[in-house]
Each structure stands twice: as C-alpha cells, then as structure tokens.
C-alpha cells in the first residue's frame with residue numbers, strides 16, 4: 314500500500330484541547346497562543362492537524378482558519394476532520410455539514426476525512442444514511458484526498474467494518490499503555506486487527522487525556538531515574554508511536570511547553586526499547602491500582618447534558634482526590650476546585666439520569682453511577 318501519509322513526521326497536532334482564555338468555557342480558544350504553537354510545530358517540520366465538528370465546544374474547525382489556513386500555504390500542511398453520527402439526521406445533512414466544515418476551516422479540500430467514532434450505535438446511522446458511499450463520492454470529487462474512520466468499540470466490530478469497507482484507507486484507534494490490556498477498551502486486540510489487514514493506523518488518546526502525564530510520584534521517579542531529560546508524557550507518546558504501521562500519534566496539546574516537549578523527542582523519534590517497556594509494564598500495574606474513573610476527557614458527553622454537568626472535569630478532580638487521599642495528603646484543593654466549578658456548571662448531584670451522556674461515551678463508562686460517587690466525595 315502507498316504511504317498515504319507521505320512519510321510525515323508521526324506527531325499529529327490534535328485541535329481538541331486548545332489553550333483557553335476562560336478555563337470554564339471550552340470554546341474560548343486563545344488564538345494568539347495557539348498561533349505560536351502552530352508556528353513552533355510547523356517550524357520543526359511537523360504537518361498533520363486533526364480537528365472535528367465537536368471539539369472545543371464546536372469552535373475548533375473555525376479556529377483552523379484563524380490559526381492555520383489563513384496563515385500558511387495549503388500544501389504546507391495536511392488537515393483531517395470528521396463527520397459524527399450525532400450531527401446528521403438525513404442524507405442532505407451530510408453535505409450541509411461538509412460544506413460548512415470547508416467554509417469554517419477555510420480550505421477547499423480535506424487531506425484526511427474520517428467517519429467519526431464508529432461503534433455499535435453510530436454504525437446504524439452511517440449505514441442508514443449511506444455515509445460510506447458518500448465519502449467515496451467526495452473522494453472522487455477531490456474534496457477528500459483520503460478516507461478512513463475512527464473507532465471506539467470491540468475488535469470484532471472493527472474487523473467487520475474493515476472487511477465490509479475495503480474503501481477505507483486508514484483507521485484511527487485509541488491506544489495507550491494503560492488501555493493496552495484493559496478489557497473495556499481492548500487497545501491491543503484492536504491494534505492486532507488493524508495489523509491483520511495491513512491498515513495504516515492513527516493513534517488517539519496516547520496519554521489518555523492527561524492520565525499518563527499525572528502519574529504520581531512513584532512512576533515519575535522511576536521514569537526520571539531512567540531518563541532524567543525525558544518528560545513523563547514522552548513515555549506514553551513513544552509507546553504508541555513504536556507500534557508497526559502507526560503513521561501518526563495525535564496529541565491534544567494545550568500549551569507551548571507541551572508542544573516544545575512533544576516535538577523535541579518526536580523530531581528524531583526513537584522507539585521504546587525492551588528495557589523501557591519493562592518499566593512501562595511496572596507503571597501500568599501501579600496505575601491500575603490508582604485510577605478510579607478511566608475517563609479520557611474527550612467531552613463527547615458534555616454537549617447534550619440537560620443539567621450542564623461538567624462530567625470530565627468532575628471525574629478528573631475525583632480521580633486526583635481519590636489518589637491523593639490514598640497517598641496520605643492531609644489537604645488538597647480538589648474540593649475547592651469542585652465547588653468553584655459548580656458555580657458555572659450543574660452539580661454532580663443534579664444529574665437527572667436521562668442517560669444521554671452514557672450513549673455518547675466512547676469509553677462506555679457508567680457515568681451516572683460515577684457522578685453519584687463524585688457527589689458523595691465533594692458535596693458532603
């Protein structure tokens with residue numbers, strides 16, 4: 314198979330967690346800082362940008378025009394975006410959404426276009442609205458250069474989609490060292506399906522929404538003793554990129570320091586060695602004993618919540634709190650952060666159990682139950 318990524322450096326700039334001017338408003342993108350990040354990324358020879366309709370409260374695609382397409386020649390970068398089942402009810406909606414995406418991002422074609430978040434529910438929409446035929450048609454028209462899909466479900470369904478849709482040129486899966494053997498996510502098994510069919514692979518969630526950055530003192534010390542100059546995040550990104558046929562690892566970078574760090578070790582990427590892998594295996598064992606709610610912070614659950622509950626923010630605080638209490642800290646600010654957030658967002662205890670969020674969650678988390686635990690932890 315031709316390399317549809319043209320040998321691009323394998324670190325993609327995920328435009329999902331851009332820097333914000335107001336931390337409680339996911340759409341308040343800090344354009345000036347984002348421009349600096351884009352400039353550093355491009356100067357260092359990286360080229361792949363990844364956005365989607367729902368990122369940054371629906372503002373990420375328009376940010377592409379502001380920070381990238383209006384400032385750089387079209388051939389100097391590649392751009393990926395996606396169509397999500399939640400945004401289309403009719404066949405006409407496919408084109409309506411697509412042409413708005415072109416106009417919002419300020420380009421006249423996408424280099425990579427993905428059928429977004431294929432799973433047992435969304436695939437019914439994609440089949441019913443003939444999205445698979447539609448992307449092929451758009452590719453024939455030159456509006457999409459390459460077509461693929463992102464996936465959050467079982468290896469069995471992944472194999473079915475790959476075999477039923479040989480027109481798909483690449484697949485995007487969640488893979489990180491913590492989810493590798495996780496029975497809920499099954500990263501390794503999904504990766505092996507991709508290898509079986511020689512599918513070029515893009516990796517999402519390599520640091521599991523920050524979980525593999527804030528790994529606690531024991532793992533941080535272990536990594537730093539081995540590689541004093543490498544960041545904790547580098548272990549996770551390099552782990553993902555070390556897999557054969559992985560063409561791109563997406564990182565949702567939120568500040569210049571992260572971008573500087575990631576591009577530093579990915580500019581001349583060195584795969585994980587056996588010795589390093591043994592340390593990662595130890596880290597997984599430690600982490601599995603620490604994480605209470607395996608939320609990746611993707612925010613797919615947030616938009617439709619009738620009570621405006623800041624689900625991933627609360628889970629992140631809850632995970633920190635549980636871990637820090639177990640570490641024996643006398644005091645931590647998690648409860649205070651929680652209280653502050655509830656001035657803007659609904660409280661965990663205000664969940665009306667409508668279930669909308671659980672339908673959207675690619676990690677299949679029992680969000681309603683977890684919110685009850687959050688309420689118990691922070692509202693008493």
Ligand code: SF4
Nearest residue numbers: 618664665667668670
């Ligand atoms: S179940 Fe609760 S948290 Fe989920 S969308 Fe409904 S009200 Fe919001």
Ligand code: SF4
Nearest residue numbers: 608609611612614674
């Ligand atoms: S609860 Fe699920 S959908 Fe919501 S942010 Fe976490 S992983 Fe994403």
